[in-house]
Amino acid sequence: MNEPNPYVPADATAAIEDTIVGAGLPWSGRVARGERLVLVDLEGQQAIDFLCYNADDPAERYHAPNTIKLQGNIYLGEDSVLWSVRARKMMTIVEDTCGGHDTIFGCCSFELDDVRYGARNPRACQQNFESELARHGLGAAAVVPNVNFFMRVPVNADGSARIEDGWSRPGDHVTLRAEMDVLVVISNCPEALNPATGAGPTPVRAIRYRP
Numbered sequence: 001m002n003e004p005n006p007y008v009p010a011d012a013t014a015a016i017e018d019t020i021v022g023a024g025l026p027w028s029g030r031v032a033r034g035e036r037l038v039l040v041d042l043e044g045q046q047a048i049d050f051l052c053y054n055a056d057d058p059a060e061r062y063h064a065p066n067t068i069k070l071q072g073n074i075y076l077g078e079d080s081v082l083w084s085v086r087a088r089k090m091m092t093i094v095e096d097t098c099g100g101h102d103t104i105f106g107c108c109s110f111e112l113d114d115v116r117y118g119a120r121n122p123r124a125c126q127q128n129f130e131s132e133l134a135r136h137g138l139g140a141a142a143v144v145p146n147v148n149f150f151m152r153v154p155v156n157a158d159g160s161a162r163i164e165d166g167w168s169r170p171g172d173h174v175t176l177r178a179e180m181d182v183l184v185v186i187s188n189c190p191e192a193l194n195p196a197t198g199a200g201p202t203p204v205r206a207i208r209y210r211p
Contacts, residue, residue, distance in 0.1 A: 017208040023201035024190030026132035040205035045166040045198025047151035047189040055181040076101040095175035102148040128187035
């Protein structure tokens, strides 16, 4: 007998998709309007780099400045909306057990880590995004400043900011409701040269269901 999924509400239908995304790897999927996507930090302190696109017109995509301006906050949490470049609602966070998700630091890349640390990880989020988007016919120009779920970037009064140890605990999760048909692309962050992944990259879980 299958045990109940602790991350999907008991009154939901069976999950349409339930995937473990390996440490450092990308994942993508179409989420229809009204469906929910649950992102689970299985072991804690694991950043998930996140982008979404209008599934029928990918030129309309997540837009960080609109999201910040329209909610008046640089952090995402429960009830936050992810807005498009055309100022339309794309996804809404309907449940969040962590909060304080980053909208400003974007993703890691081989080139950026060369400059920051003089070293490279085996994978990087920029390259993960590019390879996953290519599967959907989209090029590198489609990689725009992204959400970093479970990554903590405090901003000081003088404007300085840096990545610090995350707050997320094993099992913390974010549930997003699609407000239009969207293509979601994530990079389960492979960054091991700063605190974005705690003690090191770990797997996460992506669950799609319709209530």
